[in-house]
Structure formats: structure tokens, C-alpha cells
Amino acid sequence: MSEQAVLYDAPGPRAKRRVAIGTAAAVVLILALVYVVFDRLADRGQFTMEKWGPLVNPSNENFSLVWNVLAEGLVNTLKAAALAMVLSVVLGTVIAVGRLSLGRAGRLPLVAIVELLRGLPVVILIYYGVRVLPDVGVDLSGLPGGRVLWGLVLGLTLYNMVIFAEVVRAGVLSLPRGQREAALATGLTNGQAMRIVLLPQAFRVMLPAIISQLVVVLKDTSLITFVGNFDELLGQGESVQRNLDNPIQTFVVIALLYISLNYALSRLAQYIQQRQARAGRSAGGRIAEQTTTAGA
Amino acid sequence: MEAVTQNLDLYWAGFRTSLGICLVAMVGSLLLGTVIAACRVSPVPPLRGLGTFWVNTFRNTPLSVVLFFCAFGLPEIGINRSFYFFGVLGLVLYTSAFVCEAIRSGINSVSAGQAEAARSVGLTFTQSLRFVVLPQALRTVVPPLGSVIIAMFKNSAVVGAFGVGADLFSVGNTLTSARGFETLPVFTGVAIGYLAITLPAGALLQVIERKVAIAR
Numbered sequence: 001m002s003e004q005a006v007l008y009d010a011p012g013p014r015a016k017r018r019v020a021i022g023t024a025a026a027v028v029l030i031l032a033l034v035y036v037v038f039d040r041l042a043d044r045g046q047f048t049m050e051k052w053g054p055l056v057n058p059s060n061e062n063f064s065l066v067w068n069v070l071a072e073g074l075v076n077t078l079k080a081a082a083l084a085m086v087l088s089v090v091l092g093t094v095i096a097v098g099r100l101s102l103g104r105a106g107r108l109p110l111v112a113i114v115e116l117l118r119g120l121p122v123v124i125l126i127y128y129g130v131r132v133l134p135d136v137g138v139d140l141s142g143l144p145g146g147r148v149l150w151g152l153v154l155g156l157t158l159y160n161m162v163i164f165a166e167v168v169r170a171g172v173l174s175l176p177r178g179q180r181e182a183a184l185a186t187g188l189t190n191g192q193a194m195r196i197v198l199l200p201q202a203f204r205v206m207l208p209a210i211i212s213q214l215v216v217v218l219k220d221t222s223l224i225t226f227v228g229n230f231d232e233l234l235g236q237g238e239s240v241q242r243n244l245d246n247p248i249q250t251f252v253v254i255a256l257l258y259i260s261l262n263y264a265l266s267r268l269a270q271y272i273q274q275r276q277a278r279a280g281r282s283a284g285g286r287i288a289e290q291t292t293t294a295g296a
Numbered sequence: 297m298e299a300v301t302q303n304l305d306l307y308w309a310g311f312r313t314s315l316g317i318c319l320v321a322m323v324g325s326l327l328l329g330t331v332i333a334a335c336r337v338s339p340v341p342p343l344r345g346l347g348t349f350w351v352n353t354f355r356n357t358p359l360s361v362v363l364f365f366c367a368f369g370l371p372e373i374g375i376n377r378s379f380y381f382f383g384v385l386g387l388v389l390y391t392s393a394f395v396c397e398a399i400r401s402g403i404n405s406v407s408a409g410q411a412e413a414a415r416s417v418g419l420t421f422t423q424s425l426r427f428v429v430l431p432q433a434l435r436t437v438v439p440p441l442g443s444v445i446i447a448m449f450k451n452s453a454v455v456g457a458f459g460v461g462a463d464l465f466s467v468g469n470t471l472t473s474a475r476g477f478e479t480l481p482v483f484t485g486v487a488i489g490y491l492a493i494t495l496p497a498g499a500l501l502q503v504i505e506r507k508v509a510i511a512r
Contacts, residue, residue, distance in 0.1 A: 007425070007429065046372065119495045120494070123454050124486060131472075132483055248368075251361060266356070
């Protein structure tokens with residue numbers, strides 16, 4: 001409730017009555033809406049066990065087959081996401097450090113790369129990784145996991161590393177200047193000050209922003225469906241629904257899987273943010289909101 | 297590079313289609329997102345719940361899953377439309393969640409003292425909203441809303457890849473698969489098409505951000 005305090009006072013008797021009336025009206029409206037949707041779904045036979053059985057009924061003949069296919073997809077999704085996450089956080093940090101410590105001449109190409117990659121749709125970068133690279137003679141098929149996995153990881157990494165770079169840079173810039181000055185005064189070199197003093201604090205400040213970008217990475221793995229053959233969660237779901245002819249049911253299950261994975265990640269971000277706020281150990285400013293996590 | 301120069305008219309048509317998708321989806325998602333945001337800050341609990349449910353659902357589902365659900369799921373219950381319709385619909389549903397969050401964070405960024413002061417000098421609810429809260433909220437909303445819209449333009453490539461046809465990404469697909477041009481020049485052309493929008497838009501957004509920034 002407290003966050004709504006901007007717009008209105010604590011309700012008095014009249015406002016309480018209005019809220020009660022509004023609540024009743026909204027409940028009726030929402031129930032009516034739900035009824036219409038359910039009626040339509042039931043009318044078209046979308047609640048039959050024929051459609052849902054393979055997904056929810058363990059004794060269905062297709063149940064184990066379907067879930068084996070989906071589990072394989074889940075594993076591949078997590079594999080690609082994990083690789084892309086690690087690579088893009090590491091490379092992003094390198095770029096951020098470069099932008100913060102190089103001179104004007106050295107910064108310029110980095111700024112150009114960041115702006116360029118940030119302006120491109122991620123699906124195009126994945127296309128470059130999966131389709132264009134083999135055409136220009138770069139062969140990734142020697143790597144464990146295969147060509148498409150690494151093409152996907154490369155595309156995701158290119159797109160997300162510059163976002164992580166911006167996040168980390170914002171984190172370092174949010175620290176009070178005294179942190180770096182004190183580090184240098186105690187005799188640390190520039191590099192040491194960055195590594196030992198600034199980066200650890202920057203990461204702590206920006207962790208929520210970093211984790212919400214990790215959610216984006218996880219979601220974007222599914223874009224490979226449009227570009228190449230890789231048996232990740234969405235692709236597997238697509239073939240399940242094609243065989244069983246139950247698109248609504250399958251995609252609801254797929255969406256729920258993504259939502260629970262991402263919800264877990266977001267909850268982790270919230271938990272860490274709260275713990276940090278309590279501990280108050282960082283010298284850094286609170287800028288974790290607002291930064292670069294919009295959309296995509 | 298002649299793959300691009302030979303087909304400039306195709307690129308141009310694709311570019312316009314992409315812009316068209318983006319424009320329609322922008323209007324749709326701004327409207328829908330505002331409604332959802334209004335639900336999320338309303339004093340009525342069920343509406344707040346509905347808003348939260350909406351945002352959590354669409355923010356955590358990949359756009360591609362939303363698109364698949366629209367295009368394969370909706371015909372099952374008798375909603376038969378073109379791929380273009382489903383593509384734009386998916387983009388609107390997905391983006392509305394981000395629009396909602398941008399607007400909500402703007403409203404919440406106005407400090408409570410502002411509205412309290414407005415109420416204590418006797419302004420009514422509409423007046424305090426109209427003269428005190430919204431003018432400040434809108435300023436903070438502009439930058440995040442701008443980046444949501446830019447992200448949406450980039451996401452129109454996903455809608456294209458999904459098979460809407462004739463947008464910038466699909467032009468790339470057509471040229472490489474059906475006409476056998478090489479992928480590198482064709483998709484570099486496509487990339488330039490997207491950059492032609494996102495780079496200026498990003499720069500413009502930074503200027504606006506500086507203009508409307510208020511010291512708090």
C-alpha cells in the first residue's frame with residue numbers, strides 16, 4: 001500500500017465505501033471476463049483430456065515422451081543462457097573498465113562498438129552468429145555443443161555484453177570519488193584500485209540491474225527458433241504442439257516454464273536488493289533502478 | 297554490396313513496413329500500458345492484482361512465445377486473422393507490460409510530500425493530479441518510455457522473423473533464401489536499416505533526457 005501514498009491519503013469512511021463499491025464492480029467485471037474466456041475455451045473443446053492429457057496426466061501414453069522432449073529443450077535453453085550470461089558479464093566488465101580507464105583515443109572505438117551493438121535487434125545478431133559466420137568461413141562446429149549453440153551464444157553475448165558494460169560503468173560512476181582517491185592514496189595502482197576497490201562495489205550496487213538483464217538473456221535464447229535449428233524450450237514446444245495439435249495447452253505450459261524461471265531470477269534480484277539495503281555496506285549510490293533494462 | 301544496391305526498393309519497402317508495425321504497436325501498447333498502469337496504482341485491490349498479474353506474465357514470457365501463442369493458439373478458439381494482425385497483437389501485449397512499468401515508476405518517483413502539499417492547500421484529486429503529480433511524473437517517464445519504444449522497434453524484427461512478411465528482417469530472409477544472395481551483405485543492409493532508426497532515436501532521447509531532467 002505504501003507505494004500508492006503519492007496519489008491519495010489513507011482512506012476515510014467515504015473513500016472506503018467508494019473503494020468497496022469499486023472492488024465489487026471490478027470483481028464482477030473480471031469474473032465476467034474470465035467467464036467469457038472460459039466459455040469460449042470450453043465451447044471449442046480446449047479443456048478436454050485429449051488436449052491436456054499428454055502434458056498433465058502421468059498415465060497418458062505420451063506424457064513421458066512429451067516431458068522428455070521438453071526437458072531436453074529446457075536443458076539446452078539453460079545451457080545457452082548460462083554460457084551467454086557468463087561470457088557477456090565478463091566481456092561487459094572488460095569493456096566497462098576499458099571505457100573508464102583508457103584515454104580519449106582508446107575510448108572512441110569502444111563507444112562506437114557499444115552504440116552500434118546496442119542499436120541492433122538481438123535477433124539480427126543471432127542471425128549473424130548462426131547464419132552469416134559459416135558463410136564467411138568461420139567454423140564453430142568444432143566447439144563442444146555444436147555450431148548453432150555457439151552461434152546463438154555469440155549473438156546473445158554481442159548484444160548483452162554492451163548492456164552489461166553500461167550497467168557496470170554506471171555502477172562505478174555512482175561510487176563516491178573518494179573511493180578511488182583513497183585507493184590511490186594508499187598506493188594502489190589504477191588497475192588495482194579498479195579491481196580491488198571499485199568493481200566489487202559497483203557489482204554490488206548494480207546487481208539488481210544485472211540480474212534483470214539476465215532475465216532478458218534467458219528469454220532471448222528462444223529467438224533461435226526463427227534463425228536455426230536448436231532444440232531449445234520453445235522449439236521443442238513447437239514440435240510437441242505440431243504433433244499433438246494442442247497449441248494453446250503446450251504454449252501455456254512453455255510460458256509457465258519461462259515465467260517460473262524468470263520469476264525465480266527476479267525474486268533473487270529483489271532479495272539481494274533488500275539484503276543490501278539492510279546491510280548498507282556499499283558506499284555506492286542507489287541508481288540500480290532505471291538503467292538500461294527496458295524492453296528487449 | 298550489390299546485393300543491397302540492386303534491391304534498394306525492396307529494402308525501402310521493408311523499412312516502411314517495419315516502421316508501420318512499430319507505429320501501430322506503439323499506439324496500441326501506449327494505450328494498453330497506460331490502462332494497466334492506472335490499474336496498478338488504483339485504490340481498488342482486484343484491479344491492482346489484475347495489473348500485477350498482467351505485468352508479471354508478459355514481462356517474463358519471451359516475445360516469441362507470446363507470438364506463437366497468438367498465431368497458433370487464437371485460431372483454435374475461432375479467432376482467425378492475418379499473421380500481421382497476430383504479430384502486432386503479440387508485440388502490443390508484450391510491450392504494454394514494459395510501458396506500464398515505466399509509467400508506474402514515474403508516478404512513484406514523485407515524492408509523497410508533493411501530493412500531500414497539493415492536498416493540504418485544498419486541491420481536489422483531479423487538480424493535484426493535473427497540476428502537481430502528472431507534470432512531474434511525465435518528465436521522469438519520458439526517458440524510460442523512449443527506451444521502451446526503441447526496444448519495441450528492435451523487437452519488430454522478431455515479429456518479422458516470425459513471418460509477418462515484407463518487413464526489413466523478412467526482406468533479408470527473402471533475399472538470402474529465395475534469391476540466393478550472400479548473407480553477409482544482405483544482412484548488413486538490414487542492420488543498417490535498423491540502425492538508421494535506433495541510433496538517431498537514441499541520440500534524440502539523450503537530448504530530451506537532459507532537457508527534461510529535474511533536480512530532486
